[in-house]
Amino acid sequence: MSKTPVWRVAVPGPFAGPLDYLPLPHEAPPPGARLEVPLGGRRVVGVLLDTGALSELPASRLKPVRAVLDREPSLTPELLALARWAADYYHHPLGEVIAALLPVALRAVGDSAAGQRQRWRITDAGRGGAEALKRAPRQAHALRALRAADAAGLDADGFDAELGGDWPTPVRALVARGFATRELEDVVPLAPTSARTVAPPLNAAQQDAATRITQALGGYAAFLLDGVTGSGKTEVYLAAVEATLARGQQALVLVPEIGLTPQVVARFAARCAVPVVALHSGLADGERLAAWRAARAGHARVVLGTRSALWTPLPALGLIIVDEEHDASYKQQEGFRYSARDLALVRAQRAGLPVVLGSATPALESLVNVEAGRYTRLVLPERAGKARHPRLELVDLRGRKLQEGLSPHFIARLDAQLASGGQALIFLNRRGYAPTLTCHACGFIAGCLRCDARLVAHKRHGELRCHHCGSQQRLPERCPACQADELLLAGRGTERLEEWLLERYAAHGVARIDRDTTRRKGALDDLLADAHSGRARLLVGTQMLAKGHDFPEVGLVGIVEADHGLFGVDFRAAERMAQLIVQVAGRAGRAERPGEVLIQTRHPEHALLRRLLTEGYAGFVAEALAERRAAGFPPYGHLALLRAEAPTGAAAEALLVAARSVLGEVAEPALEVLGPAPAPMERRAGRHRWQLLLRSDARGPLHAALARLMPRLRSLPEARRARWNLDVDPQDLG
DNA sequence: AGCACGCCGACT
DNA sequence: GTCGGCGTGCTC
Numbered sequence: 095m096s097k098t099p100v101w102r103v104a105v106p107g108p109f110a111g112p113l114d115y116l117p118l119p120h121e122a123p124p125p126g127a128r129l130e131v132p133l134g135g136r137r138v139v140g141v142l143l144d145t146g147a148l149s150e151l152p153a154s155r156l157k158p159v160r161a162v163l164d165r166e167p168s169l170t171p172e173l174l175a176l177a178r179w180a181a182d183y184y185h186h187p188l189g190e191v192i193a194a195l196l197p198v199a200l201r202a203v204g205d206s207a208a209g210q211r212q213r214w215r216i217t218d219a220g221r222g223g224a225e226a227l228k229r230a231p232r233q234a235h236a237l238r239a240l241r242a243a244d245a246a247g248l249d250a251d252g253f254d255a256e257l258g259g260d261w262p263t264p265v266r267a268l269v270a271r272g273f274a275t276r277e278l279e280d281v282v283p284l285a286p287t288s289a290r291t292v293a294p295p296l297n298a299a300q301q302d303a304a305t306r307i308t309q310a311l312g313g314y315a316a317f318l319l320d321g322v323t324g325s326g327k328t329e330v331y332l333a334a335v336e337a338t339l340a341r342g343q344q345a346l347v348l349v350p351e352i353g354l355t356p357q358v359v360a361r362f363a364a365r366c367a368v369p370v371v372a373l374h375s376g377l378a379d380g381e382r383l384a385a386w387r388a389a390r391a392g393h394a395r396v397v398l399g400t401r402s403a404l405w406t407p408l409p410a411l412g413l414i415i416v417d418e419e420h421d422a423s424y425k426q427q428e429g430f431r432y433s434a435r436d437l438a439l440v441r442a443q444r445a446g447l448p449v450v451l452g453s454a455t456p457a458l459e460s461l462v463n464v465e466a467g468r469y470t471r472l473v474l475p476e477r478a479g480k481a482r483h484p485r486l487e488l489v490d491l492r493g494r495k496l497q498e499g500l501s502p503h504f505i506a507r508l509d510a511q512l513a514s515g516g517q518a519l520i521f522l523n524r525r526g527y528a529p530t531l532t533c534h535a536c537g538f539i540a541g542c543l544r545c546d547a548r549l550v551a552h553k554r555h556g557e558l559r560c561h562h563c564g565s566q567q568r569l570p571e572r573c574p575a576c577q578a579d580e581l582l583l584a585g586r587g588t589e590r591l592e593e594w595l596l597e598r599y600a601a602h603g604v605a606r607i608d609r610d611t612t613r614r615k616g617a618l619d620d621l622l623a624d625a626h627s628g629r630a631r632l633l634v635g636t637q638m639l640a641k642g643h644d645f646p647e648v649g650l651v652g653i654v655e656a657d658h659g660l661f662g663v664d665f666r667a668a669e670r671m672a673q674l675i676v677q678v679a680g681r682a683g684r685a686e687r688p689g690e691v692l693i694q695t696r697h698p699e700h701a702l703l704r705r706l707l708t709e710g711y712a713g714f715v716a717e718a719l720a721e722r723r724a725a726g727f728p729p730y731g732h733l734a735l736l737r738a739e740a741p742t743g744a745a746a747e748a749l750l751v752a753a754r755s756v757l758g759e760v761a762e763p764a765l766e767v768l769g770p771a772p773a774p775m776e777r778r779a780g781r782h783r784w785q786l787l788l789r790s791d792a793r794g795p796l797h798a799a800l801a802r803l804m805p806r807l808r809s810l811p812e813a814r815r816a817r818w819n820l821d822v823d824p825q826d827l828g
Numbered sequence: 829a830g831c832a833c834g835c836c837g838a839c840t
Numbered sequence: 841g842t843c844g845g846c847g848t849g850c851t852c
Contacts, residue, residue: 100852107829113852134831134851149852156852190829814848 097148101159103140105133106193106201110805113140114149116158126167126174128196130160130203137203141169141192168200170390170407176441183797184822185804186430194430195405199383213277214265215247216240220273232257232264233273240274247277291364296333300326303472304333310448311338311412316439318419318460319452321474323680327452330474331415332365334450339368339395343412347398348434350421351375352641359398366396373399373406401426401434404441412447414438419451419460420673425825433823454680455673455711458719462729484651484682484689486675486707488698498594499586499654504692507650512602512631516649520591520634521678523658525608526550527590528583531558531569535578540570544780551583552610553590563779591654592634599632607635640678651682651691660700663774664826665727668702672714675706726766728823732793734800735824736786740816743772743782749812750786753803756810757788760802764795774828781817787827 100114101122115131122145123129131140137160149156169177169192177195181188193201220237227234239256240248253261268274296304299321307317307330321327335345349358354374363370371385371394388394390407397406401424416424416438424435435451442449451460451469464471494501499522500508511518528551531540540549542560549558551569559566572579583590592606605621612618618638624630625645633639633648659671675693682689695703705713723730736753738746750770757767766789773783790796800820807813 103852105852107851109851115852131852136830136851138830151852187829811848 097150098153098156100147100149100156101129101142102144102147103129103131103159104143104189104192105131105138105140106189107133107187108808109187109189110808112143112188114147114151114156115140116153116156117145118159118162120162123162123164124167126164126169126171128163128168128200130163132157132160139163139193139196139201139203140189141174141196142167143174163203166390168196168407170409172441172445173405173407176405176437176444179440179444180430180432180437184430184432185797185800185820186432191430194426195402197379197383197386199379213247213249214240214253214269214274215245215277216243216274217272219271220268223271223273226271230264230267232261233267233271236261236264236268237273240268290367291361293333293336293365294329296329297326299474300330300333303330303474304337306470306472307334307413307448307450308337311341311343312446313448314443314446315448316442316463316469317448317450318456318464318469318471319450319474320454320456320471321452322454323677325454325474327417327454327474328361330472331417331450331452332362334413334415334448335362335366335396338413339366341412343410344389344392344394344408345396345413345415346403346406346408346411346438347396347415347417348403348424348438349398349400349417350641351400351423352638353418353421354398354400362396362398368395369393370396370398373397373403375400404434404437411445414442414447414449416449416451418453420453420455420457422670422825425823427825429819431819431821431824436823455676458669458715458722459729461715462719484679484691486679486691486693488703488707489692489694490698491694491696498591499694500652501694504652504694507690507692508652511650512599514649515647517625517628517631517633517645517647518650518652519639519645519648519678519681520595520632520652520654521637521639521674522586522588522591522634522654523636524585524587524655525589525610525636526559526561526587527553527593528585529587530584532582532584533573533576533578534580534582536573536576538573538575540574544777546775546777550587553583553593562775588634588636595632595634602632603628603630604632604634605630607633607639609636609638611635612638637674640674640681643681645681648682649689651678651689653678653691653693656693656695656703657697660695660697660702664828665722665725666826669718672702672706672711672718676711726789726791731789731791732796733824734788734796735821735827736788736818737773737783737821738770738785738816738818739778739781739783741781743776743784745812745815746782746784749810749816749818750784752810752812753786753807756803756806757799760799762790762795762799764792765790765799785827 101117102112103115104112123142125142125144127142129140129142130137177191178188181191224234227237235257269276303319319327319330338345354372359370359372371388373382373385386406389397392409397403416435419435425433438449463469489501489503491501508518530548531551540558542549542563542565544565545560545562547560547562549560552559556569557566558569573581588606588608592604595604605624607621622643625633653675656671659667679691682691702714702717705717736750738749740746747770754767768787770784770786773785776782788796
């Protein structure tokens with residue numbers, strides 16, 4: 095029996111490989127084209143991988159492709175290959191990977207004209223065709239409008255204005271008669287390019303870094319641009335991007351989620367004087383598609399975007415920049431859990447172009463890659479302008495009488511700072527009023543019914559809220575358990591600190607910046623405007639406050655509770671805390687004013703803190719790397735985390751026990767399997783969560799084991815009774 | 829992932 | 841007597 099020729103199509107679903115479909119009679123479209131295919135009674139969008147295959151299945155089980163959706167393939171060969179690489183590395187189904195990297199507007203069957211505008215123009219036949227339309231007055235009317243518009247043609251808005259609402263039918267008829275043409279044009283939301291700015295002179299280190307990157311254009315090279323806040327990394331990026339553009343190439347600039355502000359986009363647009371598009375989560379599907387098309391067509395020369403912008407098709411890509419490369423938002427935390435930072439390296443290597451990772455506080459992984467000679471380190475040591483380095487000081491909280499968690503020393507420094515006319519930034523990584531509501535009479539503690547977590551009191555809204563599942567209830571006046579009128583709000587969050595600061599320092603203006611105060615659109619901008627204008631001289635907030643905002647008058651930064659980071663459950667907690675301290679320290683004393691950073695702790699002898707204080711980030715890194723090496727944790731060991739969740743803990747655990755036994759059969763001696771164990775917060779939103787940690791000194795054994803585990807796992811009966819996912823190179827173990 | 833098929837409880 | 845619960849299995 096001869097085998098049937100088929101097209102191989104990657105479809106979304108838990109399939110290890112592509113599915114086979116009977117070809118359409120047309121000429122085969124190129125690989126990367128989207129197809130509409132039937133799948134289990136539905137129609138889905140798949141991506142064509144191969145048109146020359148013969149199926150192993152009998153023809154009776156094959157279904158035909160329904161339609162070819164793309165003339166130009168949506169996935170370039172480059173991105174298709176990168177998707178395959180990523181599917182393999184993250185052990186995630188290729189169809190799901192591809193679905194995740196396509197713009198949302200291209201993932202579903204239906205009209206993909208979203209992001210394009212239709213435009214109609216009159217044809218020569220149309221110019222002489224009025225006679226034929228005597229009995230079609232609406233067509234005649236539309237034709238007159240088109241004739242008046244002449245070569246410019248009309249879009250939908252134009253017809254609306256000329257003919258009112260009901261024009262699509264007559265216009266379609268005109269096209270059918272050959273009296274008009276219909277074209278699709280891209281709606282390109284390009285940043286303005288009019289006000290071109292001139293590059294300021296670079297200092298020696300900036301110039302050297304820019305030259306090194308520029309000289310590497312045209313081939314693969316990886317750079318770690320290591321520069322403290324204010325050292326002018328962006329100027330180096332801009333110089334490298336300009337050099338890339340001068341070669342006729344495109345540049346891709348990735349930024350953390352919180353870093354893509356209109357100001358950043360405007361800065362690139364003004365300097366580069368080429369079309370710049372921004373790709374971020376705030377775009378509507380159609381806008382995102384339009385920007386994506388502009389990039390694919392080569393019209394957009396610079397693409398600025400967050401994580402998913404890594405997947406932008408760029409036919410003339412010449413340079414990739416990953417700003418703030420240590421930022422956790424580069425790792426997708428659900429579904430296809432990829433690291434855009436890591437894949438940027440892979441994309442650059444495969445495409446043969448330089449990649450620049452920039453950070454004042456590089457990830458430990460990146461520093462080890464420098465040590466191993468895989469990246470070239472470029473250091474920007476100086477602070478631009480005449481700013482001075484801030485002074486870091488540990489404030490020992492032990493035995494001190496505290497007011498709202500602030501030590502007398504801290505308060506004295508705060509008073510002095512405000513008296514001298516400066517601003518202060520106070521950092522507390524916990525929002526809400528109080529993290530615990532307890533009853534002094536009976537010991538009741540308000541906990542979430544669906545999570546292993548306490549409810550956080552939010553006083554202004556009079557609510558108790560769970561920060562993990564979002565459930566909320568009224569803040570009770572009496573104890574729900576014993577009815578006593580002795581409820582206590584224990585501990586503090588940013589709302590409580592703000593309240594206290596407002597009582598004491600009302601005249602100086604207090605702004606709180608956290609997720610609660612910035613939820614409303616535009617609220618963050620308003621608060622930042624208050625900070626910049628000096629209306630608010632005291633800024634209190636969570637880590638939102640730390641990222642990317644420059645407050646030139648800030649002379650004092652306070653970390654209220656550094657110990658949270660030092661003793662956090664996660665292995666990266668200290669790294670994040672150190673990065674945060676260094677980043678916020680960079681916000682202090684940028685102008686004439688020397689800054690000071692006070693770090694409150696009950697463990698001033700802690701080795702990580704000590705070395706951070708005495709030797710800076712490099713000292714912290716040395717200490718942290720020694721700990722990681724001893725534990726065999728990243729960057730010295732490699733991890734994969736298999737997570738499972740189910741309505742009962744038993745079901746989640748059972749899956750992981752089964753997975754563990756499969757791993758036992760795989761018998762990879764260099765692989766260490768830890769668990770199953772309950773997740774740090776076992777119950778969350780009513781689901782019980784367990785995890786199995788896989789560790790290995792080298793990637794090889796880990797990936798070999800995963801490659802054999804995954805197909806088996808999908809067919810386990812226990813896998814149906816629990817939701818599960820695999821996280822390769824997990825960001826945290828929560 | 830979705831969706832259909834398939835056997836056991838409270839309802840028009 | 842049905843509508844529907846979600847366990848099980850499949851999708852080229």
